[in-house]
């Protein structure tokens with residue numbers, strides 16, 4: 617029997633009520649790559665639409681952007697995994713450019729830096745908050761990042777080894793901070809940012825924005841795992857002497 621080779625790249629698409637955006641998003645998945653749509657309790661028929669469009673659908677009962685992303689990562693089998701929002705604000709057709717440096721081994725994590733195409737693609741408050749977040753991340757990690765966007769690519773096993781624990785809005789930030797702490801080569805590449813289709817679940821709402829700020833604060837307050845291990849190690853050594 618001929619076995620189908622596992623797809624080279626899996627694309628994780630967190631999805632909460634994105635029925636309107638799904639067709640546009642899924643038809644742009646690069647040929648041969650696998651779309652993993654992680655449904656997080658949609659009530660608008662998103663999972664059925666995704667299945668009809670040949671996506672692999674995963675259900676994550678626990679709400680939260682991070683819960684959905686992580687369920688997708690856990691379900692992935694390809695060597696390289698991309699993440700992309702499922703709201704038609706980012707074109708999955710650009711993913712080969714984003715994943716390129718990971719596939720050719722010149723980077724460990726590639727982040728799409730969002731460049732709005734039109735006024736209104738990115739609400740001002742969200743943009744300002746993101747700029748501030750990028751500044752804090754530069755200070756915390758010494759990575760020269762300008763954005764913390766959702767479009768990214770990295771190796772699956774390396775991502776799993778980061779042991780990410782955030783399951784809400786801090787997930788993408790925790791990924792970057794832990795990757796930096798582990799010495800990953802992290803690079804940024806520009807990606808056009810379009811006005812999303814449908815209603816925003818995170819930064820378009822006060823509740824979502826507030827929760828995002830709280831989650832991100834928690835992640836930034838986390839001690840570097842390596843630094844903590846060094847301190848603990850020093851403590852144990854000191855105690856033995």
Ligand SMILES: Nc1nc2c(ncn2[C@@H]2O[C@H](COP(=O)(O)OP(=O)(O)O)[C@@H](O)[C@H]2O)c(=O)[nH]1
Nearest residue numbers: 630631632656680681684701702816817818819
């Ligand atoms: N599965 C799941 N997806 C979510 C959740 N919150 C947001 N998303 C998805 O994550 C992506 C980003 O959310 P979005 O509302 O566009 O956030 P924004 O870009 O910050 O406004 C979209 O594809 C959403 O459908 C959630 O709680 N669960």
Ligand SMILES: [Mg+2]
Nearest residue numbers: 701703705812
């Ligand atoms: Mg969005």
